[in-house]
Amino acid sequence: MNIRQRWATRIGLILAMAGNAVGLGNFLRFPVQAAKNGGGAFMIPYFISLFLLGIPLMWVEWSIGRYGGKFGHGTAPGMFDKLWKNPVAKYLGVIGLAGPIAIILYYNYIESWTLGYAIHSLLGKLPRVPQGADLERINEVFGTFLSGYVGFSNDSSLFLRPSFFAYIIFLITLLINIFILARGISGGIETFARFAMPTLFLFAIILVIRVLTLGSPVDPEVSVLDGLGFLWNPDFSSLFNPNVWLAAAGQIFFTLSVGMGAILTYASYLREKDDVALSGLSTASLNEFAEVVLGGSIAIPAAVAFFGLVNAKNIAVSGAFNLAFVSVPAIFSFLPLGFVFGFLWFGLLFFAGITSSLALTQPAIAFLEDEFNIKRKWAVIGVGIFIFFFSHIPIFIKGALDELDFWVGTFFITFFALCEAIIFIWIFGPDKAWEEINKGADIKIPKIFYFILKYVTPLILIVIFIAWIFQNFGTVLKEPSPGKWIARMFLFLFFVFTCIMVRIAFKKEKRS
Amino acid sequence: MNIGGWLFLIFGWGVVIFLVFYCMKKVFEKEAKFK
Numbered sequence: 001m002n003i004r005q006r007w008a009t010r011i012g013l014i015l016a017m018a019g020n021a022v023g024l025g026n027f028l029r030f031p032v033q034a035a036k037n038g039g040g041a042f043m044i045p046y047f048i049s050l051f052l053l054g055i056p057l058m059w060v061e062w063s064i065g066r067y068g069g070k071f072g073h074g075t076a077p078g079m080f081d082k083l084w085k086n087p088v089a090k091y092l093g094v095i096g097l098a099g100p101i102a103i104i105l106y107y108n109y110i111e112s113w114t115l116g117y118a119i120h121s122l123l124g125k126l127p128r129v130p131q132g133a134d135l136e137r138i139n140e141v142f143g144t145f146l147s148g149y150v151g152f153s154n155d156s157s158l159f160l161r162p163s164f165f166a167y168i169i170f171l172i173t174l175l176i177n178i179f180i181l182a183r184g185i186s187g188g189i190e191t192f193a194r195f196a197m198p199t200l201f202l203f204a205i206i207l208v209i210r211v212l213t214l215g216s217p218v219d220p221e222v223s224v225l226d227g228l229g230f231l232w233n234p235d236f237s238s239l240f241n242p243n244v245w246l247a248a249a250g251q252i253f254f255t256l257s258v259g260m261g262a263i264l265t266y267a268s269y270l271r272e273k274d275d276v277a278l279s280g281l282s283t284a285s286l287n288e289f290a291e292v293v294l295g296g297s298i299a300i301p302a303a304v305a306f307f308g309l310v311n312a313k314n315i316a317v318s319g320a321f322n323l324a325f326v327s328v329p330a331i332f333s334f335l336p337l338g339f340v341f342g343f344l345w346f347g348l349l350f351f352a353g354i355t356s357s358l359a360l361t362q363p364a365i366a367f368l369e370d371e372f373n374i375k376r377k378w379a380v381i382g383v384g385i386f387i388f389f390f391s392h393i394p395i396f397i398k399g400a401l402d403e404l405d406f407w408v409g410t411f412f413i414t415f416f417a418l419c420e421a422i423i424f425i426w427i428f429g430p431d432k433a434w435e436e437i438n439k440g441a442d443i444k445i446p447k448i449f450y451f452i453l454k455y456v457t458p459l460i461l462i463v464i465f466i467a468w469i470f471q472n473f474g475t476v477l478k479e480p481s482p483g484k485w486i487a488r489m490f491l492f493l494f495f496v497f498t499c500i501m502v503r504i505a506f507k508k509e510k511r512s
Numbered sequence: 513m514n515i516g517g518w519l520f521l522i523f524g525w526g527v528v529i530f531l532v533f534y535c536m537k538k539v540f541e542k543e544a545k546f547k
Contacts, residue, residue: 009543010539010542010543011539011540011543014539039517039520040516040517040519040520040521040523040524041520043520043523043524047524047527225513226513228513228517228521229513229514229517232513232517232518232520232521232524233513233514233516233517233520234516234517234520275542278535278538278539278542279539281531281535282535282536282538282539284531285528285531285532285534285535286532286535288527288528288531288532289528289529289531289532292524292525292527292528293525293528293529296524442538442539442542443538
């Protein structure tokens with residue numbers, strides 16, 4: 001049997017966990033959600049959701065992970081089986097094993113765009129438009145560049161034709177991931193997080209300072225403070241809108257990267273009496289710093305300062321990709337040394353992406369190591385080859401990336417988080433769950449969280465899940481396309497394959 | 513930005529910065545004790 005690895009330092013573990021949580025959403029999704037849902041008033045349901053949903057779920061995942069690691073299980077199937085002696089449990093756990101690896105098939109590719117754009121920016125090869133150009137012109141120039149990069153065309157073709165450069169950068173990104181993962185938990189993931197996370201924060205702080213000192217770059221009537229106002233001026237009427245509360249709870253859920261299975265695996269490398277209460281809270285806090293302080297002070301305030309409030313609203317509703325790859329590089333292209341700021345922007349997105357992709361790949365590697373006794377080097381190579389082959393679906397098939405993201409990046413993670421909460425709190429037992437969370441704790445968790453964990457967190461998850469199904473299911477199922485069906489078929493077969501692997505692993509365990 | 517915006521910015525940033533400092537202080541205290 002393989003000897004399970006351990007984290008070398010507490011701070012390294014917290015940075016690796018924070019790296020998993022801090023992703024593109026912190027810098028792109030949060031400011032858009034805040035601006036759309038009541039500005040400063042959004043922070044009221046946002047912080048309430050953090051304390052009622054985000055932090056409790058963090059503790060749940062850290063505790064399940066550490067508990068499973070005690071029995072030599074680094075992934076959800078084995079962990080759920082130990083928490084709930086029912087044959088169904090391990091198959092529910094399949095979502096937390098197959099889910100992250102399905103996410104990584106498209107996540108690595110998007111991560112590679114940020115690296116590609118960072119290189120383009122540094123070499124001065126991103127397009128340029130004269131300052132004062134209208135938004136339509138900017139969208140045309142930068143949008144065309146992005147379409148060329150990913151090979152998107154509006155014709156009826158099933159296939160995308162990404163540029164050669166995009167494909168090479170994807171391969172390089174995948175190799176970097178494999179190289180780091182092959183070096184192990186403390187030697188690879190932890191060492192990298194200790195370098196990447198401070199670098200990410202440094203890049204973001206430089207960009208925040210640059211944006212906040214923009215003044216009124218175009219119109220003397222519109223300054224960067226209006227941009228902050230766009231994000232923070234409260235609209236109290238929004239507090240009576242249930243959709244705003246739902247948006248806040250959803251943002252907390254997605255930003256902390258819970259429900260993906262990655263936190264479980266990272267926490268499984270803890271010792272039995274290592275703290276999870278303070279470490280989980282620290283991870284959530286670092287993520288919130290990256291989101292509320294840094295993420296809210298770059299893209300949207302700069303967009304308002306350069307394009308005005310009306311155009312910034314249009315940018316905000318046009319989506320995260322447009323903000324990241326069209327609007328922000330256009331803004332930096334107006335500035336002196338714009339290529340440096342463009343590099344810092346895409347560099348920080350790359351570090352945010354790679355620390356998350358490492359966490360998402362680790363569960364599959366841990367599964368092969370723990371359940372099949374495969375040596376880490378071979379497990380990493382096997383998973384790497386799998387990712388390489390099946391990443392070609394989202395890279396080359398139109399509509400597959402969005403479809404994969406819909407199912408594994410949204411639907412299954414919400415469902416999986418609900419399973420975790422119910423299995424750990426209700427089936428394993430609220431008293432045992434509370435004891436597990438508090439074991440070795442370096443902080444005293446207020447007793448009110450016992451009540452929150454038992455009733456409030458599962459209830460919020462049920463509401464999010466049901467509301468989310470009502471909001472999205474109809475739209476997605478109504479828009480069939482061959483690319484979407486290929487993605488659905490792949491996911492179905494992949495989940496069946498993972499169930500078979502889990503069955504084989506457990507039969508093997510029983511025999512031994 | 514109006515006064516409400518400033519108040520909410522201070523509130524939002526304040527909560528987050530407090531949490532980070534509180535947690536990091538505790539983490540480094542425990543780490544030092546452990547060593």
